[in-house]
Amino acid sequence: MPNVDNITSKTPRLHDSTTLKNEQSSSQAKKKKKKIKLAKFAGFCYGVKRAVETAKKLKCENPDKSVFVLGELIHNAHVIAELENLGIKTLTEIPEKGEGICVIRSHGESPQVIEKIKNAGFEIVDLTCPDVKKVQQKAVELAKEGYFVVIVGKSEHPEVIAIKANAQLYTNNVIVAASPQQLKSSESLIKAHKRVGVVVQTTQRISTLNSVVEYLNSIADEVKVENTICKSTSMRQAEAKELAKESDLVIVVGSKKSANTTHLAEILKDITETIHIENADELENYKDLIDKSINISVTAGASTPQDVIEKVIEKLK
């Protein structure tokens, strides 16, 4: 990537004045200094930070015990490798028999899975993010109050699976939907139930929640909405939207598997040119776009480590 400050134009000789003018203004444009801004809320949120730091501390304080995490602690290969090096292993499934500590990650787990881990012989350290716990509790409250529970989110996401399992302890009337279209096949069931209670996956877009609620309002007698999008997600999205308004290009850094990072990129694409990369090496794929952009903002998902963000900034500079 050329450093715009180092581009020098050759002295024009036998050109007419218009050509000369054009060449000068194009050279001035090239010389315009890039402004690179880093978002304040880029990188680890408090739930992820708490999970990573506590897992490391656990291993440090219990050197003789095995420490496991069920599923990847966060969606980031660098951090997973770092944890593995410290002796913190990722379990892809629960063994019949085990010993040591098993960490529940910030997404949370269903009561059935927690029971299975205990029965296998593990000691459990529950690092479910308090904001995720709040969604589970709200879903249970709605179920207990007799509402038909709608969870706005992606049905395959671990956080959503755990929220659904918690609500299902009290009712069979639970549906997950990421759009109004996904509720259409249950329309008569919802109409018959009349009262609907809504919770939302912590990292969803507010526009998705609004569209589902609007649809439910048109078919149910009562709709009780608990907006459980977490504060960290809302602040990150709000700040990034403001940055996008004043940028030619926004670079979102984070895993493609991370729900909050993907949602962030989706939101920003509606405002300005946006690229979603996992690390600094991927900047090479967008060389032309980066070269022609003057105001560039960088933000990152809640599971993106600081050093990955710093490498992106360094390479841009």
Ligand code: SF4
């Ligand atoms: S994104 Fe929100 S809910 Fe998820 S871990 Fe971070 S703070 Fe908790």
